[in-house]
Amino acid sequence: MIIPLIKPFITKEVKDKVIEVLDSGYLTEGKVTKELESVFQKYIGCKYAIAVTSCTTGLEVALRCLGIGPGDEVIVPDYTYPATAAVVTIVGAKAVITDVSKETMLIDYDLIEEAITSKTKAIIPVSLFGNPLDYDRLNQIKEKYNIYIIEDAACSIGAEYKGTKVGNLADISVFSLHPRKFITTGEGGIITTNNQNWADWMNSYKHFGIINDNGREGIIFENIGTNYKLSNVLAAIGLIQMKHIDELLDRRIQLSDHYFSLLKNISEATVPVTTPSGKHNSQSFCIYIENRNTVMKHLRDKGIEVQIGTYALHKYNAFNNNTQIVLKYPFNGSNFSFEHCLTLPLYHDLTFEQQRIIVTELKKLF
Numbered sequence: 001m002i003i004p005l006i007k008p009f010i011t012k013e014v015k016d017k018v019i020e021v022l023d024s025g026y027l028t029e030g031k032v033t034k035e036l037e038s039v040f041q042k043y044i045g046c047k048y049a050i051a052v053t054s055c056t057t058g059l060e061v062a063l064r065c066l067g068i069g070p071g072d073e074v075i076v077p078d079y080t081y082p083a084t085a086a087v088v089t090i091v092g093a094k095a096v097i098t099d100v101s102k103e104t105m106l107i108d109y110d111l112i113e114e115a116i117t118s119k120t121k122a123i124i125p126v127s128l129f130g131n132p133l134d135y136d137r138l139n140q141i142k143e144k145y146n147i148y149i150i151e152d153a154a155c156s157i158g159a160e161y162k163g164t165k166v167g168n169l170a171d172i173s174v175f176s177l178h179p180r181k182f183i184t185t186g187e188g189g190i191i192t193t194n195n196q197n198w199a200d201w202m203n204s205y206k207h208f209g210i211i212n213d214n215g216r217e218g219i220i221f222e223n224i225g226t227n228y229k230l231s232n233v234l235a236a237i238g239l240i241q242m243k244h245i246d247e248l249l250d251r252r253i254q255l256s257d258h259y260f261s262l263l264k265n266i267s268e269a270t271v272p273v274t275t276p277s278g279k280h281n282s283q284s285f286c287i288y289i290e291n292r293n294t295v296m297k298h299l300r301d302k303g304i305e306v307q308i309g310t311y312a313l314h315k316y317n318a319f320n321n322n323t324q325i326v327l328k329y330p331f332n333g334s335n336f337s338f339e340h341c342l343t344l345p346l347y348h349d350l351t352f353e354q355q356r357i358i359v360t361e362l363k364k365l366f
Contacts, residue, residue, distance in 0.1 A: 003354050005305040007347040008179050009241055009248060017236040029229035036235040037190070039242045044157075044167035046192045048199035051230035052206055055154045055176035055189040056083040059124065061228060062150045062172040062191060063091045065201045066122065073119040073326070074150075077107040078313050078334040080126045084152045085313055088124070089324040096120070096326040097313055102333040103273045105129070105286075105309065105341070109137045115328050116141075122148040127156040127166055128310070129343075130283030132275050135161050135169040142171075150174070157183055158249045160279035167192040177234075182248050182283060182348070183241045185234040251348050252282040258352055259285050259344065262359040268366045272341075284309075288340040295365055296342060302361050309341030 021032055033051050041049035052058045068074060070092040076085045079100040088095035098111040107125045123141070127133050133151070142149050153159075154176035156166040167173045172195075175181075177188035193199050201223075204211050209225030241248070263269050269287045274280045286309055289295055299306045312334045313319045314327050344358060 002303045003305060003345050003350075003358065004347070005307055005343065005345050006180050007349060008184050009182065009244070009348050010237070011240070014237055014240045017240050018233060021232045021236045024232075027233050028231050029235075030232050032232040032239060033230050033235040036185075036230075036239045036242065039239060040190050041192070043242065043245060044165050044192055046168045047194045048192065048196065050191040050199060050203050050206065051235060052189045052191060052228040053230060054187055055152070055174050055178070056087060057206075057228045058174035058189040058191045059083070059087040059150065059152060060090055061202050061205055062174060063087060063093070063122070064205065065172070065198050066148050066150070068093050068121050068148075071119065072121040073117060074121060075107075075112055075115050075123045077126055077128075078327075078331050079105055079310060079337045080128065080152065080313065081154070081310050082313060082316070082318065084124055084126055085319065085325070089322065092324075093121070094119075094324050094326055095319075096328060097319065098328045099331045100333040100337060102336045104131060104275060105272050105333075105337045106131060106133060106275065108333065109134060109141065111328065112141055113145075116145050116147070120145065120147055122150050124150045124152050125170075126152040126154070127159060129286055130155045130159050130281035131272070132156065132159045132161040132166050132278035132280070133169075134275055134278075138170070148172075154178075154189075155181060155283040156281060157181070157283075158245065158281040159283075161275065162277045166281075168194070171195070172198065177238055182252060183238055183245060185230065185238040188230050188234050188238065248348055249281060252346060253280075255346055255350055255355065256280070256282040256285050258355055259346075259359070262355060263287065263362075266359075266363065266366065269362065272337075282346065285344045285346045286341050287344065288336075289342050289362075290340065291365075292340050292342050295362065298365060299358070299361055304358055304361060305345060307343045309337060309343055312338035 085095040151170035151173040177185040206228035209223035
C-alpha cells in the first residue's frame with residue numbers, strides 16, 4: 001500500500017470543465033482565466049487578483065512593479081524554497097537572507113530590523129506551509145522604515161490572521177497553484193493587491209505591456225512587458241476547485257486535528273507553533289523530529305511518502321557564491337528546521353485509518 005504525500009483534487013467535474021475549454025478552441029488566457037481571477041478575488045476579499053504562470057513569476061512581477069532592481073536590497077528568509085530569493089537576483093537587486101524562528105519556521109522579525117539598510121526597499125516574508133505571518137509586526141516595520149511587504153504566500157490560500165484572509169494583509173501577496181497546493185492548476189500563480197495602480201501595471205506587464213485590448217486594431221503597447229498569462233486550460237482546473245475550497249479547507253483542518261490527537265503523547269515529535277491570532281490552513285502538516293533522515297527512510301520503505309520541509313538556502317552554492325546574495329549569519333533556526341522538519345501525507349482523500357498507520361510506523365522508531 002502506498003500513501004502519497006499529496007494527491008490533487010481532480011474530479012469528473014474538473015475533467016469536464018477542461019474538456020469544455022478544449023472543445024471551445026480558445027485555449028490561451030481568456031474568459032475562464034478571468035473567472036478564476038474573479039472567484040479568487042472575492043474569496044480573499046481583496047480588490048484585485050491577477051493570474052500568472054507561477055508564484056515565482058508573480059513575485060518577479062511584483063518586484064518590477066515596485067521599481068525594485070539594481071542597487072536595491074530585499075530581505076528574505078533563509079528557510080524557504082529557492083525561488084523566494086532567486087527572483088530578487090533576477091530583477092538585479094540583492095537578496096539579504098536572514099534567519100527564521102525555530103518555533104514557527106517563519107522569518108525572525110527582530111532580525112529583519114537588524115538587516116535593514118538605506119538600500120532596503122522590501123521584505124519578502126514567507127507564510128510557510130500555510131502558517132500566517134505576524135502582519136501587525138510586519139506593518140510596524142514597514143511604516144518605521146518606509147519599505148514594501150511582498151508576501152510569498154505560495155502555500156497560504158485560506159489561512160487567516162485576526163479574521164482577515166492572507167492575500168489581503170500585505171502590499172502584494174503571491175500564491176502558488178502548483179500541484180503540491182490543495183488548489184492547483186498544474187502550474188500557475190495568483191497575485192493579490194488592493195492598489196489599483198499596481199494591479200493595472202502588473203496586468204499590463206504580463207500581457208506584453210498592453211494597456212488597451214479592443215481587438216488587434218485597438219491594442220496599445222505602452223510599456224515593455226512579457227507573457228506570463230495563465231491559459232484557460234489550466235485555469236479551468238483551479239476554477240472548479242475554488243468552488244469547493246471551503247470543503248477542501250475544512251477537510252484539511254479536520255485531518256490536521258486528527259494528526260494532533262494521534263501525536264499528542266509522542267514526546268519525540270513536536271509540531272511547529274502557529275502564529276498567535278492566526279489560522280493555519282494546513283497546506284502541509286509538519287513535525288520536528290530527531291534523526292529525521294532515518295525516520296524518513298523507514299516510512300518511505302513502508303510505502304508512506306514523506307518529505308523534508310524545505311531548504312536552508314545558505315547551504316547551497318547558488319546562494320553562497322553569488323555577489324547578489326548577502327547571507328546574515330548565524331542561521332540557527334533555519335539549520336534546525338532544515339535538519340528536523342518532516343512533512344507527513346495530507347490530502348483530501350486521506351483517511352483516519354491511513355493516518356493511524358503513519359503514526360504507528362513513527363512510534364516503532366521510538
